Amino acid sequence: MNAVQGEASQLIVRPQGSIKFETQRLNMFYGAFQALTDVSVAIPERHITALIGPSGCGKSSFLRCLDRMNDVIQGVRIEGKVLLEEDDIYAAGTDVVQLRKRVGMVFQTPNPFPMSIYDNVAYGPRLHGAPDRTGLDQIVESSLRQAALWDEVKDKLRQSALDLSGGQQQRLCIARVLAVEPEVVLMDEPCTALDPTATFRIEELMLELRQRYTIVIVTHNMYQASRVSQYTGFFLLGELIEFGLTARIFESPQDRRTDDYVRGRFG
Amino acid sequence: MIGRRVLSPKVSQAAAFALLWTSGAIVMLPVIAVVAVMVLLGARGLTWRFLTAASGGLLPAIAGTACLVVLTTLIAAPAGVAAAIYLSEYSRPGRAIRLIRLAIVNLAAIPSVVHGLFGLALFVMLLGFGRSLLAGACTLALLVLPLMITASEEALRQVPQRLRDGSLALGGSRWQTVRRIVLPNALPGIITGLILSVGRAAGETAPILFTAAAYSSTHPYPRSVFDQVLALPYQLYVMATEIPNVPAEAKWATALALVMVVLGFNAVAIVMRARLRAARRW
Amino acid sequence: MRRGRHPAWEFVIEWAIRMAGFLAIVFVLLIFAFLLRDSLPIFRLRSLGQLVVGRIWSPTAEPPQFGFLPLLLGSFYVTLGALVIAVPLGLACAIFIAEVAPARIREILKPTVELLSAVPSVVFGFIGLLLIGPWLATRLHLPIGQFAALGSLLLAFMAIPTIVSVSEDALRAVPRVLRDNSLALGATQWQTICRVTVPAARSGIIAGVLLGFGRAIGETMTVLMVTGNAAVIPRGLLGFLRPVRTMTATIAAEMGETAYHTPHYFALFAIGLLLFLITFLVTVAADLVMRRSAWARR
Numbered sequence: 001m002n003a004v005q006g007e008a009s010q011l012i013v014r015p016q017g018s019i020k021f022e023t024q025r026l027n028m029f030y031g032a033f034q035a036l037t038d039v040s041v042a043i044p045e046r047h048i049t050a051l052i053g054p055s056g057c058g059k060s061s062f063l064r065c066l067d068r069m070n071d072v073i074q075g076v077r078i079e080g081k082v083l084l085e086e087d088d089i090y091a092a093g094t095d096v097v098q099l100r101k102r103v104g105m106v107f108q109t110p111n112p113f114p115m116s117i118y119d120n121v122a123y124g125p126r127l128h129g130a131p132d133r134t135g136l137d138q139i140v141e142s143s144l145r146q147a148a149l150w151d152e153v154k155d156k157l158r159q160s161a162l163d164l165s166g167g168q169q170q171r172l173c174i175a176r177v178l179a180v181e182p183e184v185v186l187m188d189e190p191c192t193a194l195d196p197t198a199t200f201r202i203e204e205l206m207l208e209l210r211q212r213y214t215i216v217i218v219t220h221n222m223y224q225a226s227r228v229s230q231y232t233g234f235f236l237l238g239e240l241i242e243f244g245l246t247a248r249i250f251e252s253p254q255d256r257r258t259d260d261y262v263r264g265r266f267g
Numbered sequence: 268m269i270g271r272r273v274l275s276p277k278v279s280q281a282a283a284f285a286l287l288w289t290s291g292a293i294v295m296l297p298v299i300a301v302v303a304v305m306v307l308l309g310a311r312g313l314t315w316r317f318l319t320a321a322s323g324g325l326l327p328a329i330a331g332t333a334c335l336v337v338l339t340t341l342i343a344a345p346a347g348v349a350a351a352i353y354l355s356e357y358s359r360p361g362r363a364i365r366l367i368r369l370a371i372v373n374l375a376a377i378p379s380v381v382h383g384l385f386g387l388a389l390f391v392m393l394l395g396f397g398r399s400l401l402a403g404a405c406t407l408a409l410l411v412l413p414l415m416i417t418a419s420e421e422a423l424r425q426v427p428q429r430l431r432d433g434s435l436a437l438g439g440s441r442w443q444t445v446r447r448i449v450l451p452n453a454l455p456g457i458i459t460g461l462i463l464s465v466g467r468a469a470g471e472t473a474p475i476l477f478t479a480a481a482y483s484s485t486h487p488y489p490r491s492v493f494d495q496v497l498a499l500p501y502q503l504y505v506m507a508t509e510i511p512n513v514p515a516e517a518k519w520a521t522a523l524a525l526v527m528v529v530l531g532f533n534a535v536a537i538v539m540r541a542r543l544r545a546a547r548r549w
Numbered sequence: 550m551r552r553g554r555h556p557a558w559e560f561v562i563e564w565a566i567r568m569a570g571f572l573a574i575v576f577v578l579l580i581f582a583f584l585l586r587d588s589l590p591i592f593r594l595r596s597l598g599q600l601v602v603g604r605i606w607s608p609t610a611e612p613p614q615f616g617f618l619p620l621l622l623g624s625f626y627v628t629l630g631a632l633v634i635a636v637p638l639g640l641a642c643a644i645f646i647a648e649v650a651p652a653r654i655r656e657i658l659k660p661t662v663e664l665l666s667a668v669p670s671v672v673f674g675f676i677g678l679l680l681i682g683p684w685l686a687t688r689l690h691l692p693i694g695q696f697a698a699l700g701s702l703l704l705a706f707m708a709i710p711t712i713v714s715v716s717e718d719a720l721r722a723v724p725r726v727l728r729d730n731s732l733a734l735g736a737t738q739w740q741t742i743c744r745v746t747v748p749a750a751r752s753g754i755i756a757g758v759l760l761g762f763g764r765a766i767g768e769t770m771t772v773l774m775v776t777g778n779a780a781v782i783p784r785g786l787l788g789f790l791r792p793v794r795t796m797t798a799t800i801a802a803e804m805g806e807t808a809y810h811t812p813h814y815f816a817l818f819a820i821g822l823l824l825f826l827i828t829f830l831v832t833v834a835a836d837l838v839m840r841r842s843a844w845a846r847r
Contacts, residue, residue, distance in 0.1 A: 069436060074359060101438035111429040113448060123447070124437040173433070180437055280739035287649050290641035291658055294713070297706045298665045304676060346569055353570030357563070369836055370573035376760065376828045377580065378767030379670075380797045384804070384821040388583040392809070409576060416573070442559050470669030473769040473797075477804050500671045500770075507675050508774060522675050526668070533667040537660045 011254050013244035015044035015231060019085075020184060020214040021066055026080035028061055028070070035061045038080075039240045041233060048206060048215045050225035050246065053235035054261065059218045062235065063186050066216065067103040068096050084184075101128060104177035108189040110169035112161035112176075117153050120161045120172055124180035139179050147175035148205050167198025174205065178213075185209065187217040191224065203228050222262060226250050234258045302526065309523030312516035318524070321487035325524055330488040331400075331496035332469055332528070335479065338404035338492070339411065339468045344461055346408075347415025351457075354416070355423035356445050375413035379473040382410050386478040401492040403479025410474055411464040418463060422456025423449060425547075459539045466532030470525065472500040482509075499525045584822040591615065591815035600819065606780040606794070608803065608813040615816040617823070619780045623697070623793035626783045627776060628766040630701030631708055635765070636758055638705070639712030643757075646713070647720035648742055666710030673703045674774030682775055691790055695777035698789040703771050708761035715760055719753020720746060752842030756835040763831035766797075767824065773798040796820050 021043035028036035036058045043049050051059040064070045065082055068089060081088045089099055101124075112120050121140045122130065130136050140157070144150040149171040153164070161172055170190060177185055187206075191199040206215055206228050219225050225232055226246055233243040234253075242249060242258045253259045274282070317324050358364050386406030396402040426449050434444040472480075481495035482505045489496045503521050506513045591600070595615055603616020642662070646655055681702070682694030723746050731741040747754070777792020780799070800817050807813045 067436065069432065072432065072435060097438050097440050099438075100436055105436040107429065107432065107436075109429065111427075111433045113430060113433065114452060123434070127434075127437060127439045127443055127447075176433075176437065276737045276740055280737045283739045284649060287641055287645040290638055291645045291650060291654070293638060294642045294665070294709060295658060295661050298661050298668065301668055301672065301676065304680065305672075346572055349566050349569030350572050353566045357566060358570060367570060367573055369832065370577045372836065373577050373829055373832045374573050376763045376767065376832050378769060378797055378824050378828060380769040380800045381580070381584070381767070381821045381824050381828075384587075384800065384818060385580045385583055387804070388587050388818075389579070412576070413573070440559065442563055466667060470667070470671070472669070472671045473801055476801055500669055503675060504671050504770060504774070507678055518675075518679070522672060526672055529667060529669055529672075530664055533664055534660075537663060541660075 011242045011244075012041060012240065014042050015047070018045045019043065020045040021216075022083045023062075023065070024081040024083070026062070026065060026082060027078070028058075028065060029077040029079075030073070031075045035238050036065070037238045041240055041243050043214065043216060044231060045214050046210060046212070047231060048210045048217060048229040049231045049233065050229035051216065051218045051233045051235060052220065052222060052225050052261070055220070057235040058238040059233075059235045060188055061238075062240075063105075063188055063216060063218050066184070066186055067100050067105055068094075069100075069105060071096065101180050102182055103184040103186060104180060104182035105186045105188065106170070106173050106177055106190050109193050110166060110173050112164070112169050112172055114160065114162060116158045117161045117164070117172060118157040121175050121179050124176060128180065143175040143179040144172075146178050146209065147171045148201065148208075149175055165198070167194050167201060170194060170198065170202060171205065174202075174209075178209075182213065184214045184216065187215065189218055189220065191219075191221070199224070222250070234261060236261070302530070305519065305523040305526045308515075309519035309521075312514075312520030313523050314520075317517070317520055325499070325502070325521060327483075327487045328497040328499045328502040328521075329524070332499045334400055334489055335403055335407060335475070335496060335498055336465050336468050338400060339407040340461060340465060342404060342408035343411050343415050343464060347412050347460075347464075348419045348457060350412075350416045351419035351423055352445060352450075354420050356441065356449065371413045371416055374409070375417075379410060379471055380476070382406055383474045383476055383478060385409070386474060391478055397493060398477070398479060398481075398495050399493040400479055400489050400496045403475040403496065403498075404492075406474045406478045407468045407471060410471060411467050414464050414467060415460055418460025419453070419457045422453040422460065425456060426452045455539070455543050459536045459543070462532050462536040462539065466529050466536065469532065470500055470529040472498075472504055475501060499528065581825060584818060584825055588815055588819035588822045590810075591812060591819045594812055594815075600816075604782060606799070608807075608816060613812060615812070617796075617820065619782045620794055620796045620799050620820065621823075622782055623776070623780070624766055624795040624797070626697050626788060626793055627700040627704060627772055627795055628762060630698060630789060631704035631765045632758070632762060634701065634705035635708040635712055635761055639709040639757070639761065640716055640754065642709065643713045643716035643720060643754075644742060644747070647717045648738070648746065662710050662713050665706060666714075668707075670707065670768055670770040671774070673707065674771040677703050677771065677775040689790065693777060693792065695775050695792050696790050697776055697783060697793045700772045700776040700793075700795070701789070703775060704765045704768055707768060707771070708765045711764050712757045712761040715757030716750070716754045719750035719757065722753065723749040752838045756838045759831050759835040759838070763828045763835075766831075767828055769797040769801050773801050778802060796824055800824075 019042045022041070024040050026036055026039040027034065039062060051062065053059050061070065065078065070076045070078070078090055082090055084099070084103070113123060118140055121143050122136050125131070125136060125139050141150060144153065149168060152168060161169065164172060191202055194202070203224060206217070209215060217229065229246045231244065232246040232249040234241045234249065236257055242253060242255045249258065250262050253262060318329070319326050321327060354364070354367065383406060386402055390396045390402035390405045391398055430448050430452070431444050434448045439447070475498055479496050480498055480501040482497065482502070499521065503525055506518045506521060600615055601617050601621070603614065604618050605614040605616045606619050607614040646658055650658060677699055678695070682699050685691070685699060686694035727745050727749060728741055731745045732738070736744070772795045776795060776798065778794050778798055779792035780794040781791070783789070783791060783793050800820055803813070804817050807817060
């Protein structure tokens with residue numbers, strides 16, 4: 001279980017099958033502070049990949065690199081490459097708007113817009129040039145069905161989204177993302193603000209969604225990671241310590257620090 | 268060294284607090300006194316006939332003030348909101364922004380009569396508007412611009428960042444996010460700023476002294492933007508200082524009308540702001 | 550991924566927004582430029598010394614005299630007199646609102662102060678001219694109900710809201726932990742205010758006073774109506790009970806009848822330029838004071 005320098009490659013396993021995202025020596029800086037150091041990893045397509053690690057280890061920062069949401073923060077600098085199926089998303093001339101259409105994000109705190117449920121889900125399609133009314137209705141219904149929310153809201157689509165419960169709001173945010181027909185869904189601790197029942201429903205939802213979408217989820221809840229994901233990556237202090245099949249990471253991790261974390265010895 | 272302090276801390280605190288309470292009361296007095304005096308001395312003269320009489324009454328001044336204020340707002344509001352959008356949504360911290368903010372504070376601190384001088388030199392003379400509604404409105408617009416920018420920027424900043432993030436993460440561009448999410452949710456606060464600007468513009472005299480104001484005209488309302496206008500505050504000034512035979516009743520009624528208009532708008536804005544703060548759902 | 554196709558008008562709109570952002574700077578520069586342009590000619594006719602320390606302001610005399618000194622001193626008398634009233638009262642009120650007043654009182658007092666700053670200056674002038682001035686004149690046995698101290702009194706109430714609002718923000722910004730530490734050491738609330746909170750908020754308070762000064766010295770209509778408009782040099786404390794002329798009142802009273810591009814016109818613009826420079830200095834000074842405090846707190 002000792003990590004040997006030369007065997008670092010064993011710690012970061014490259015998944016078989018098609019790869020959706022690949023980062024090559026990704027470094028990220030908030031001003032002078034280095035948040036990510038030399039992260040090189042491949043995220044498999046149509047699987048759920050979980051990113052775990054203690055607070056402040058950089059997993060959320062890494063996630064936000066994948067859809068360039070870090071651009072919104074002042075003073076952020078990126079070095080290295082992030083490839084979405086062969087294209088470096090940080091290359092000059094990249095259309096960030098298109099990127100964010102292909103790579104959707106669900107945030108930690110549900111953040112429905114102060115509008116009706118229908119308008120929330122229709123927001124994305126309308127941004128990119130909405131089809132006519134019937135087409136929009138179909139998109140809204142299909143997205144809400146995929147998010148397992150349709151039956152609960154189909155009679156109150158015109159009501160304010162802020163009237164929904166926390167768990168419903170989060171599923172609404174998921175439906176909102178699905179409405180733009182992304183290829184990847186990023187989830188940044190989506191269940192932290194929710195009660196156990198709501199959490200359970202969202203985890204079920206993730207397992208259904210992974211048949212169509214690539215999902216990357218950041219979570220500090222290891223039970224969740226082991227229940228839901230096929231691959232897991234462990235971050236510590238801005239470095240990706242270990243990456244591989246979830247079963248292996250949790251049952252027989254190669255690196256001592258991973259072992260300490262998954263056994264709850266720190267973090 | 269016993270008894271070095273004359274008063275114990277508790278006693279000096281009680282005395283100090285008494286002074287503080289008194290200061291609060293004193294500061295409250297002028298507004299109450301002004302309104303009370305105006306009502307007591309002016310209510311009798313503020314008849315419907317006085318308000319609507321075209322000559323010898325307030326109608327021309329009210330119409331003139333209304334036109335001035337509307338035109339001023341039409342000019343200042345888009346510019347002010349756009350500048351606020353820039354400051355809140357598009358700018359990055361740095362020297363340019365500090366200079367802009369300094370300029371805004373500076374613009375707000377410039378004496379109103381200096382605004383009048385500028386209006387005279389630029390709008391009346393150089394641009395050839397002459398003494399007119401247009402020149403007066405342009406001058407007033409510059410006067411209320413800092414107010415408009417500050418109030419709008421505050422309203423925009425109240426919109427939580429997570430709503431913007433939600434829109435950006437769905438592939439919205441920055442302008443789409445501003446137009447569809449930020450502006451609509453900031454609108455009530457922006458309107459509050461608008462109302463404050465209206466109240467301010469309605470009460471100013473010095474900027475329109477040499478750019479727009481007249482004491483009497485042949486028409487009860489301006490027929491074009493190049494006409495001179497009457498205005499309530501100027502009317503009051505002239506009544507008080509230059510015309511000897513105006514009955515006291517008329518003077519106080521005019522003063523009351525002005526106070527009602529200006530404080531009315533400001534009070535509405537204050538109440539609106541308090542209600543918005545309480546009603547915010549995010 | 551190729552560059553997306555945003556509508557061209559989005560580009561235009563964002564460009565317009567960027568331009569709008571710089572409007573304030575543009576207009577401040579423009580105002581300065583125009584004031585300079587229409588005051589430069591007077592500097593060719595009179596030297597700077599003759600203007601600024603000239604003791605007689607008599608533009609309609611033969612030959613016309615353009616000494617600013619009476620006007621400068623008039624403005625300073627009235628303004629400093631206003632500050633003598635406004636600073637203690639405003640600071641006390643700010644401390645009251647920020648530290649002592651119960652919430653319900655605060656909810657009434659703050660909007661009232663805001664309304665106070667909204668009262669048009671012509672209204673204050675009106676009340677001063679018709680009511681307060683004559684009443685004070687009979688009480689104090691003065692020949693006329695228009696004098697400097699009356700202007701100071703009214704201006705004080707116009708400067709107080711500025712001082713209150715900026716000082717209150719500064720007091721509020723003092724971290725709770727400083728207060729708590731003082732109280733935990735056994736100090737009374739008043740001792741804490743005097744020795745901890747107010748000194749910590751010192752720069753904000755100074756900035757508030759500076760801005761209040763700027764507000765007072767720039768006031769026009771009130772002083773025009775109540776200070777008597779006699780362009781004489783005020784002397785000593787008794788000068789407060791005599792009529793004076795401020796810079797602002799001079800411009801307001803005389804510009805209306807002055808022909809375009811005469812020496813009188815240029816001289817009035819020069820006074821305007823002087824006023825602009827004074828308020829500019831005040832603004833920059835207040836900004837520097839605030840900036841230094843933010844730096845020191847780091």
